[in-house]
Amino acid sequence: MINLSIAKDKKIKLAKMIVDKYEEQEVKQNRQKKMISRYIEVDSWCKKYIQIEGRGLSLMEVICADYIKLCKIKEKFEEYKYEWNKLKWDKKITADYFMIDTLYKRNFPRKEFFSELNVNVCPYCNRNFINSYQNVSTYQLDxxxxxxEYPLxxxxxxxxIPVCAACNYHKREQMINYSPYDKRYKIDSLLKFSYVIKDTNYLLDKSGISISIQAKDSGIQKNIDVFELEKLYQIHTDVVQECIKKGMMYSEEYINGLVKTYSNIFESKEEIYQLVFGNYFKGENYCDRPLAKMTKDIVKELFEVIYAEDIDKIFTE
Structure with a gap:
């Protein structure tokens, strides 16, 4: 649920890598004619049936489409699924097989794709680091x-979506309402983390705290439920406990004092926030460190309750 983006020119570059790798493999196996036939037939099918804004899209355009266009392609594919199923070369090599087993499983540039996204944390849960190093990766592609259902x-x-194993397991083949690529929304407008004090000894015993996730939009609740986020986040009550203690210690006056005293170390108040609360302040950086969204929401609530202050003003002035 943390926003992702990839530049159009990067997508074109990666798409060419898929096609080039496919062509190279087919040429080595002396199957160039079959390769050309299959690719051209799928491409021609797209141009005939995937009509968007008055014209048919090529297979390359389908591969590089942004999320809004992708939704329209999905609808067209549903409409012409019967015609798609007729596209086959023998009993085994169908259009589904071509897209999934040939282009995706054998030729998709996973490492390069992940690198272009520049994301360190699972965008679905914002809890677990994901990374790729040499031939080892800690993410799965959802x-x-x-x-x-939509092999095209x-x-x-x-x-x-590069995600952690837990989120990929929970989602599997389920459909959810919000994609990290959907630029029409920001996560701060969809949900908010909060906390509940269950016991007066909460400053010493983290079990006296529970974490809640409040959906600001009815659609986001399905995402929360599918990934069981509210249940999974209860393991992080120690982080909330630390935020509460730090919120009590670091008033706006204290923060301003740190800025003045250590002006040669910190370039901005945002750096003070990152040092004190151990995470990033801005929404565009939520993908850089686990629990960034939760930390921001908890700290914001704390400052409103304790000091009647807005941390967006405190840490950006």
Missing amino acids: HFFPKS LAVSFENL
Whole structure:
């Protein structure tokens, strides 16, 4: 649920890598004619049936489509699924097989794609680090629109979400309402983390605190439920406990004092926030460190309750 983006020119570069790798493999196996036939037939099918804004899209355009266009392609694919199923070369090599087993499983540039996204944390839960180093990766690729239902979108970049294993397990083939690539929303407008004090000894015993997730939009509740986020986040009550203690210690006056005293160390108040609360302040940086969204919401609530102050003003002035 943390926003992702990939530049159009990067998508074109990666799409060419998919096609080039496919062509190279087919040429080595002396199957160039079959390769050309299959790719051209799928491309021709797209141009005939995936009519968006008055013209047919090429397969490359389907692969590089942004999320809004992807939703329209999905609708067209549903409309012409019967025609898609007729596209096959023998009993095994169908259009589904071509998109999923050939282009996605064998030829998709996972490492390069992940690198271009510049994300360190699972965008679905914002709890777990994801990374890739040499031939080892700690992320899995989720198809936002399941590839079993929408094989045409198997290698569409904005249909692929690098996520942690837990989120991929919970989602599986389920459909959810919000994609990290959907630029029409920001996560701060969809949900808010809060906390509940259950016991007066909460400053010493983290079990006296529980974490709640408040949906600001009815649609986001399905995302929360599918990933069981409210249940999973209860393991992080120690972080909330630390935020409460730090919120009591670091008043606006104290923060301003730190800025003056250590002006040669910190370039901005945002750096003070990062040092004190151990996370990033701005929404665009939520993807850089786990629990960034939760930390921001908890600290914001604390300052409103304790000092009647808005941290957006405190740490950006």
